[in-house]
Amino acid sequence: MPRKKIIEAIRKKMDSPEVVSKLSRTFRVLGDPTRTKLIFALSKEELCVVEMSLLLGMSHSAISHQLRPLKDLDLIKCRKEGRKAFYRLNDEHIENLFNEGLKHVLERA
Template identity: 55%
Template sequence: MKDCFICEENIIHEDNIELIRNKMIDENEIIKLSNVFKALGDPTRIKILYALSLKELCVCDIANLIRMSQSAVSHQLRILRNLRLVKYRKEGKIVFYSLNDQHVVTLFNQGIEHIKHD
């Protein structure tokens, strides 16, 4: 039985390949994007990002909300911060986190819309 998901003839469409090859993002950008998607692949980080998509929160609040230690939350936030998905600000001895910019909000909301779409 033939698999209907592969080509039955091996024909290379050089014009398509050349068009895409000329527009392909560079390897460094591919790695950065891959790392962002890896970070988004963790349920704990998804919970944190979702909470931060609704409101700026301090580390204590995030830890309480997702029922994890502040140390564990801080570790996750460090990963998200290094990928520029979240930012922080200090107010005295309290550290508040929020999503880094509108791109992160859009990326996150698009993901939610995608999984809810039939």
């Protein structure tokens, strides 16, 4: 099979621009230290904004701003209880993805 055919075959297999875009946005949203820490924390325990703020030593506003893209991309979900908003990972899928990345890094530490 000639190289040009191989390249053409890959091009056909490549997912739609929408899928590629959402996939890269999903990885990028995980690719900020603050959000990486938030995902790590939420993989251990459901937490509200104040608790995450205390944990990371950052302002409520900064945490709230960072939670939004995580929620927009369905990585986390929110549960309101009175005036508090508790966040947790959306599903085990996210936890698996995160842990795969963590294993990759730890194997090469």
